[in-house]
Amino acid sequence: MTELRPLIEVRHVDKHFASTGTRALKDVSLSIHAGEVICIVGPSGCGKSTLLRTLNVLEPVSAGEVWIEGVSVHARGARLDRLRTKVGMVFQQFNLFPHLDVLENLMLAPLKVLRQPVASVRARALALLDQVGLADKARSRPGQLSGGQQQRVAIARALCMQPDVMLFDEPTSALDPEMVGEVLDVMRDLALKGMTMCIVTHEMAFARAVATRAVFMEAGSIVWQDAPERFFSNPENARLRAFLGRPG
Amino acid sequence: MRAETSTLRGGWIGHLAAVIVVLAVGLSLYYASRQIDYEWRWERIPHYLVETGGTEITAPFDGTAKLAPDGHSLSLTPLLGGGEPVTVAGFDRIEVSDGDIVFAGNTLGREHGWSAGPLAIGLWMTLKISLVSLVFALILGLVVGLGRVSHRVVARDLAALYVEVIRGTPLLVQIFIFYFFIGTVLSLSAFAAGVAALSVFTGAYIAEIVRGGIEAVPRGQTEAARSLGMSAFQAMRHVVLPQALRSTSPALAGQFINLIKDSSLVSIMALTDLTKAGREVVSSTFSPFEVWFCVALLYLALTGTLSFAVRRLERRMGRHD
Numbered sequence: 001m002t003e004l005r006p007l008i009e010v011r012h013v014d015k016h017f018a019s020t021g022t023r024a025l026k027d028v029s030l031s032i033h034a035g036e037v038i039c040i041v042g043p044s045g046c047g048k049s050t051l052l053r054t055l056n057v058l059e060p061v062s063a064g065e066v067w068i069e070g071v072s073v074h075a076r077g078a079r080l081d082r083l084r085t086k087v088g089m090v091f092q093q094f095n096l097f098p099h100l101d102v103l104e105n106l107m108l109a110p111l112k113v114l115r116q117p118v119a120s121v122r123a124r125a126l127a128l129l130d131q132v133g134l135a136d137k138a139r140s141r142p143g144q145l146s147g148g149q150q151q152r153v154a155i156a157r158a159l160c161m162q163p164d165v166m167l168f169d170e171p172t173s174a175l176d177p178e179m180v181g182e183v184l185d186v187m188r189d190l191a192l193k194g195m196t197m198c199i200v201t202h203e204m205a206f207a208r209a210v211a212t213r214a215v216f217m218e219a220g221s222i223v224w225q226d227a228p229e230r231f232f233s234n235p236e237n238a239r240l241r242a243f244l245g246r247p248g
Numbered sequence: 249m250r251a252e253t254s255t256l257r258g259g260w261i262g263h264l265a266a267v268i269v270v271l272a273v274g275l276s277l278y279y280a281s282r283q284i285d286y287e288w289r290w291e292r293i294p295h296y297l298v299e300t301g302g303t304e305i306t307a308p309f310d311g312t313a314k315l316a317p318d319g320h321s322l323s324l325t326p327l328l329g330g331g332e333p334v335t336v337a338g339f340d341r342i343e344v345s346d347g348d349i350v351f352a353g354n355t356l357g358r359e360h361g362w363s364a365g366p367l368a369i370g371l372w373m374t375l376k377i378s379l380v381s382l383v384f385a386l387i388l389g390l391v392v393g394l395g396r397v398s399h400r401v402v403a404r405d406l407a408a409l410y411v412e413v414i415r416g417t418p419l420l421v422q423i424f425i426f427y428f429f430i431g432t433v434l435s436l437s438a439f440a441a442g443v444a445a446l447s448v449f450t451g452a453y454i455a456e457i458v459r460g461g462i463e464a465v466p467r468g469q470t471e472a473a474r475s476l477g478m479s480a481f482q483a484m485r486h487v488v489l490p491q492a493l494r495s496t497s498p499a500l501a502g503q504f505i506n507l508i509k510d511s512s513l514v515s516i517m518a519l520t521d522l523t524k525a526g527r528e529v530v531s532s533t534f535s536p537f538e539v540w541f542c543v544a545l546l547y548l549a550l551t552g553t554l555s556f557a558v559r560r561l562e563r564r565m566g567r568h569d
Contacts, residue, residue: 058471085477095472099490109476112486154472161476 005070006031007165007196008055008087013064015050015220024050025061026220032165037191038198039207039228042217043243048200049092051217052169055198056087069164085113088158092170094150096142102129102153103138106160114161121160128156132186148179152186159190166190168199204244208232216240281537289535293542296365296529303359305339307350315346322356370525371546377442377521378508384447385507386500389454394484396459407455414452420513422449427517442514450507457499461492494565501558505551512547522546 008031015025024047032038032055040048053059054066057073057080066073068083097105106125110116129135132152142150151171158166168187172180184206191197191210201207207214207228214231216224216239224237235241258265281288307313311324314333321337327349342357344350364372395407414422423445431441465488473483493500515524526543530536 056475058475081474081477081479084475087475089472089475091468091472091475093466093468095466095468097469097472097487097491099494108486109473109478112482113477158476 006033006067007069008032008198009067010051010054010061011065011067013051013054013061013066015047015054015059016062024220025054027064028220028222029064030215030222032196032198034164034196035194035212036196036198037210037212038215039211039213040198040200040215040217041202041204041207041243042223046217047220048217049169052167052198052200055165055167056084056089058089081113085109085161086164088161088163088166090151090154090158090166090168090171092174094142094147094154094174096150096154096157098142101139101141102134102145105142105153106157109157109161124162125156125160128159129153131159131189132156133182146179147175148182151175151179151183155183155186155190165196165198168197168201170200170202172201172203204232216243218243286537288538289533290538292533292535293538296367296533296539297542298368299363299365303361303363304355305336305357305359307352307354307356308334308336310351311349313344313346313348313350313356315342315344324350366520366525366529367522367542367546370520370522371550373520373525374508374511374522374547375550377439377446377514377519378504378511381443381446381450381511382504382507384443385450385454385503388447388451389458392451392455393458393462396455397462399480411452411455414449415456419445419449419510420516423513423516438514438517438519442511442517442519446507446511446514449510450503453503453506454500457496457503458492460499461496462488464495465491497565498558498562501555505554508551508554509547 010031011029013025013028014023016023028047028051030038030051040051042048050059054061056068057066069086071078071083073080073083096102097108100108103122103125106128107118107121110121110124111118126135126138129138132155134149134152134156137145137149137153142153145153155166155171171187172183175183180203184203187197187199188206188210199207199211208231211228211231213225214228215222216231216237218239224231224235224240226236230236231240232244235244256262307324309324310327311334312327313322313324315322316335319342320339321335322339322342322344323333323335325331325333336356338359339357340360344354344356350356392407392410395403396411398404398407423442426436426445426448427438427441430436430444431438436444462484469487469491470483473487474480478486511521512523515521515527520528522543526539530539533539
C-alpha cells in the first residue's frame with residue numbers, strides 16, 4: 001500500500017529557539033500525501049512558517065520525527081541534501097541568486113546537484129519559464145524584474161529540480177497588491193496539474209479555492225484541520241471562527 | 249549625482265584654492281631647502297632609472313681576445329684546454345685590445361641601447377614580490393576567511409588565532425622573524441622569505457574582508473541554495489562566495505595597494521626592491537632628496553595606476569548588475 005505512505009510526515013515535533021527562549025512548535029503532527037494541496041493559515045507568529053521549514057529540514061526540530069519519502073531525516077547517514085532535491089521551496093523574499101541571470105538561476109541546481117546534461121536542463125528551464133509566462137526574461141537579472149516576476153522565477157527555479165512536493169512560505173506577502181494575482185495564477189495552475197503542495201498563506205480566498213485540506217495553527221500548535229468548504233464557511237472550531245471573523 | 253554636487257560648496261574656486269595651497273607648501277619647502285647647504289642635482293636621477301650607457305658584453309670564459317677587422321666582433325681562444333676559438337659578436341664599442349687576456353665575466357665591450365637602471369630594476373622587484381605575495385595572500389585569506397565562518401570550532405579557533413596574532417604584531421617584526429628564524433630553519437631565499445612574510449601578513453587582512461563579505465550575503469541565499477539540494481560546500485561555492493567576492497572587490501583592491509606599499513619593508517632583507525634600490529642610489533650619488541622624491545613618485549605611479557584600473561573595472565562590472 002505504498003500510495004498511503006505520505007510524501008512528508010512530521011510526528012510530535014517540537015521546536016525551541018534557544019536564542020529567544022521561545023517554543024515555536026508544540027507537539028505538531030502533519031502528513032502530506034501525494035496530490036494534496038494543503039493550506040496552512042493562522043495569525044502571525046503562530047509557527048506556520050517554522051513548521052513549513054521543518055518539512056525540508058531547513059529548520060532542524062528539537063524533538064519529534066520528520067520523514068521525507070519514507071526516510072527518516074534523523075537516521076545516521078541520512079542524505080539530507082539528496083532528500084531536499086525532492087522538496088521544492090518558495091520563499092517570501094524570493095531569494096533569487098542576484099549574481100546569475102534568470103536562466104542560470106533555474107539551471108544551477110539541476111546541473112550542480114543532479115548533474116544532469118546541460119541540453120536537457122536548458123530545455124526544461126525554458127519550458128518552465130514559458131509556463132510561468134516569463135520566456136522573454138531568460139537573460140534578465142533578478143534585479144531587473146518586478147517582485148511578481150521574481151517570485152514566478154523562484155517557483156520555476158524550484159520546479160526545475162522536478163520535486164515531488166512544493167512548499168510555499170507566504171509567497172505573496174512581500175508583493176505589491178497588483179502583483180499578487182499573477183503569482184497566485186501560477187500556483188493555481190500548478191495545483192490543477194496535480195502538484196503536491198503545502199502553502200502557508202494569508203490569501204483566504206485562494207486557499208479556499210485550491211486547497212484539498214486547510215490547516216489552522218495557533219501558538220505553535222495545529223488547532224484544527226478540515227476540508228476547505230467546511231473550514232472556511234462553517235468552521236466547527238471556536239478559535240478558528242474567531243480568526244476568520246477578524247476583519248482583513 | 250545631482251544631489252551629490254549640490255552638497256559640495258566652492259566649485260572651481262575651491263579647486264583653485266587647493267592648487268594655491270599645494271603651490272604655497274611646495275614653495276615654502278623649496279625656500280626652506282635653499283637655507284641649508286644642499287645642491288639639487290635632478291639631472292642625475294634619470295640615469296638611475298634608464299641606463300643609456302648600453303649593455304655590457306662580458307667574456308664567457310677565460311681566454312685570449314683577437315679582434316676582427318670589422319670592429320663589431322672578436323674571437324676568444326680559451327686559455328686552458330686548447331679548445332677552438334669562439335666568436336663573440338654584437339659590439340658597438342670594443343673595450344679590449346688585440347691579444348688581451350681576459351677572464352670570465354670581464355667586460356669585453358658594449359652594445360648601444362637602453363637598459364633598466366637600478367631604480368627601474370627595483371621597481372620591477374617591488375611589482376614582482378607584490379604580485380606573487382598577492383596570489384598567496386588571496387589563497388590564504390580565502391581559506392582563513394572560510395575558517396572564520398565555519399561551523400567547525402577547530403577551524404574557527406585556528407583562523408581567529410591567526411588573524412589576531414598577525415594583526416597584533418608589526419609587519420617589520422614579522423619580516424625579521426620570517427627572514428632570520430623561519431628563513432634559516434627552512435633555508436628560504438630572501439625572496440621566498442619576503443613573499444612568505446607579506447602573504448601571511450596580507451592574508452590576515454584579506455581573511456577579515458572575506459569574512460565580512462560572506463556575512464553580508466543574506467541568509468536567504470544560503471537557505472534557497474540548501475532548499476535546492478546543494479550541500480553546504482556547493483552553496484558556498486556557487487551562491488555565497490561569488491556574491492561575497494564581488495561586493496568586497498574594492499576592499500580587496502585596496503588591500504593590494506597596501507601590499508605594494510608594505511613591500512617596501514622587505515628592503516631590510518638582502519632584497520633589492522624599489523626602496524633598497526633608492527638607498528643604494530643615495531649612497532652612490534649623495535642626493536637623498538631627489539632620490540627619495542623619485543622613489544615616492546614611482547610608488548605613487550604604481551598604486552595610482554592600480555586604483556585607476558580597479559575603478560574602471562568596477563564601473564564595468566556595475567553596469568552588468
